Amino acid sequence: MLKTTTKLLVASALVAGLSTAAFAKDKVYKWKLATTWGSTLSPFIDAPTNMAKLAKEMSNGRLDIRVDAANKHKAPLGILDMVKGGQYEMGHSASYYWKGKDINTLPFTTMPFGMTAPEQYAWFYYGGGLELMQKAYKRHKVLSFPGGNSGNQMGGWFRKEINSLDDLKGLKMRIPGFAGEVLAKLGVTVTNIAPGELYTSLERGTIDALEWVSPSMDVNMGFHKIAPYYYTGWHEPATELQFLVNERQFKRLPKDLQKILITAMRVAAYDMYIQNYHMNAVAWAKIATDYPNVKIKTLPKNVINAMKKANDELLVEKAKESPLIKEVLKSQKEYLKKAREWTKMADYKYLEDNL
Amino acid sequence: MLKTTTKLLVASALVAGLSTAAFAKDKVYKWKLATTWGSTLSPFIDAPTNMAKLAKEMSNGRLDIRVDAANKHKAPLGILDMVKGGQYEMGHSASYYWKGKDINTLPFTTMPFGMTAPEQYAWFYYGGGLELMQKAYKRHKVLSFPGGNSGNQMGGWFRKEINSLDDLKGLKMRIPGFAGEVLAKLGVTVTNIAPGELYTSLERGTIDALEWVSPSMDVNMGFHKIAPYYYTGWHEPATELQFLVNERQFKRLPKDLQKILITAMRVAAYDMYIQNYHMNAVAWAKIATDYPNVKIKTLPKNVINAMKKANDELLVEKAKESPLIKEVLKSQKEYLKKAREWTKMADYKYLEDNL
Incomplete structure (x- = not known):
């Protein structure tokens, strides 16, 4: 009996060690x-x-x-x-x-x-x-x-077409972050509005334009029902x-x-x-x-160039920080x-x- | 003694089960x-x-x-x-x-x-x-x-510029697979040559052009030393x-x-x-x-269109298979x-x- 017991003890100890390892691993x-x-x-x-x-x-x-x-x-x-x-x-x-x-x-x-x-x-x-x-x-x-x-994000939904730098002056747009800083330098009045109020703000003309994401996430917001111009992206x-x-x-x-x-x-x-x-x-x-009347638009070349210049200037400032x-x-x-x-x-x- | 032995037996059996699971998992x-x-x-x-x-x-x-x-x-x-x-x-x-x-x-x-x-x-x-x-x-x-x-693959290395459909006729090019079938329809003599012989074949004029991959893998083959025109891709x-x-x-x-x-x-x-x-x-x-003399070229529009037509015809055939x-x-x-x-x-x- 002793022999068997010893065997069992050894086996038990061995397997107990293993099972501890197994538990640790588990x-x-x-x-x-x-x-x-x-x-x-x-x-x-x-x-x-x-x-x-x-x-x-x-x-x-x-x-x-x-x-x-x-x-x-x-x-x-x-x-x-x-x-x-x-x-x-x-x-x-x-x-x-x-x-x-x-x-x-x-x-x-x-x-x-x-x-x-x-x-x-x-x-x-x-x-x-x-x-x-x-x-x-x-x-x-x-x-x-x-x-x-997200891939390329769209430049946003606009109620009016942008044909010149003058069209940006005083434009009220919801566009947060660094892109907002760029547009502010060109005279855009940059605002931030809670997501839940964006549709109504755009519909009522509280804002003239807004940037959200791209079709995948914009479609549920419904902006295409009230803004005919969908501008291509530059900012994200x-x-x-x-x-x-x-x-x-x-x-x-x-x-x-x-x-x-x-x-x-x-x-x-x-x-x-x-x-x-x-x-x-x-x-x-x-x-x-x-909504076949929604038009894809790209900002005019001189507007893009002015935004690039503003962006470069901002980057020079940021680099100093x-x-x-x-x-x-x-x-x-x-x-x-x-x-x-x-x-x-x-x-x-x-x-x-x-x- | 019996009690302890029984305990051990039970413990051993229990832990043996665990360890079998642990072994299976391992x-x-x-x-x-x-x-x-x-x-x-x-x-x-x-x-x-x-x-x-x-x-x-x-x-x-x-x-x-x-x-x-x-x-x-x-x-x-x-x-x-x-x-x-x-x-x-x-x-x-x-x-x-x-x-x-x-x-x-x-x-x-x-x-x-x-x-x-x-x-x-x-x-x-x-x-x-x-x-x-x-x-x-x-x-x-x-x-x-x-x-x-691989991303977009380049159209290949050419010793002569391609300015018209006529330039393709009789052109000897190494380009395997389906793309070779497309070019063959436009009169290109499509050949296959072992990779180790490509450089010499292009250098000696046995072939006029060849398709390999893109800069990452072409650079080691050295084709840019002997062919001045690097055409943009259409086939892969x-x-x-x-x-x-x-x-x-x-x-x-x-x-x-x-x-x-x-x-x-x-x-x-x-x-x-x-x-x-x-x-x-x-x-x-x-x-x-x-090699600043290497020129990036794109095939002329009418050549591209003829290749698209040949490609469409081949796809109609393949679809029947x-x-x-x-x-x-x-x-x-x-x-x-x-x-x-x-x-x-x-x-x-x-x-x-x-x-």
Whole structure:
């Protein structure tokens, strides 16, 4: 009996060791992610939702991330603070929302007259952009990753045609952020209005024009019913959202879960770019069919040139605000120059013959 | 003693059960992947290499895929057969290589005058393309997935300028596949020459022109040293490579490893598109600096139109070969029409003002 018991003891000890390891490996990390977006704001909300689903499936349930939309946490523009403070392990938002808090975070979403989506992804992943973004968020002890690209955003809905620089003077337009600063320099009265009041404001003439996103998200707002001119974009050629991760929490994850999380974020970001490409194509086909009077317009060349000049002047000012933003803007400018030459001889020339 | 022994027995049985589960979960799947590419053919070879690395890291070593380059297995164009036959669990190649074996596999790589990379990814993932590709490979008992996009490929290196349709007549050009069929209809003498002999053939005038890939991969071939005209592309606007997976082997993987594999393939594919965008920008900057006499040319409008007509005629013929290819070509045509409207008002209009 003793012999058997000893065997059992040894076996038990051995297997107990194994099972401890198995338990450690099976530890479930329950995380929470806060987004800036409402629970129905597709495709923005789909990026974190798809990311969380992928992470859970790939980890066999060991990395379980709950996504809280803005309607739940009520702090759509408090994402960086909540991730930094640890109330949420992760966030999903757009970096340029924190420009008032930390100017260095401005250039990682998109810049007027800047890179297109493939150019910008190339900059992030192969041209040093991601390293610069991590550098900008380092002081917040937050890791940051590309979180999904909207592609080219439209210039907005206008009730009157813009034929000259004079037409911009006194024009009342809802256009937030850096693009608003550019237009303000050209005499536009830039206002900000809550999303829920935009339609009525445009309909009643409280504003003459507004910028929202692109057909995929504009279609549900209904602006095409009351504004006949849909201007092509110049101000957000490739709006990249961001995933934010509390650095301390990230370091606590086992190596395989870190890799699963990083990969899930990366693929969800790319997917959102492609999803929105699809949604834009479908939504525009619908608008064009239902409202054939909507006209696609491009701002006149001299207006574009004046906006570029205003933009360049603003960039010179921004570059003075910190050595890091200066470094980032320089890196973007140099990369854009090189990448655009390729875009020109590849996709642009191809499209010229295939419109 | 009995009591303790019983306890031990129970504990042992319990823990043995656990450890069996733990062992099952820890089972390592050792797979092999065969690629069409040589071990140094970047970025094509990077897609399967990066995919395998990611799968291994995310699975904590449980999914271990060895990548065999063509120099190892010596059957660069035998990938479908080897995956189908089970010698390799996976392959990485380009679907259009099997058009002689199964015409239905032709349209999933790229088509002349077809979709650009974001349009085509949107078609694959949100427009029904992936389902159609799975349908085409079903009879081979092989699963197929996007495997990395080259982006727009250049039209090729020419020693003489093409100013008219007459200049195409009797022109000796190396251009394989469907694009070669299009040019043959316009009087081009289409030849195929082994890669290692291309440079000498072009230098000695055995051929007048050749198509390879784009700056990233052309730069190492040195064609820019001997051919002054670099024509923009029309024939491969978005060459998507493919991952192939033996269906029976895939089904043997646990659910989490299946998800890890699918995600690793998906992100590696997107990454290759972006990597090549970067490599093209860098390589073109180098060619343009070192060889300032190289001229970017676009074929004259009437030549393009004649090629489009020849292409349309060929597509009508191909569509007759099987109900499935007819369905796929129709799906692509309809999707392209819708997606191109968006491309035109978004990236194309933006680039027009920002070249």
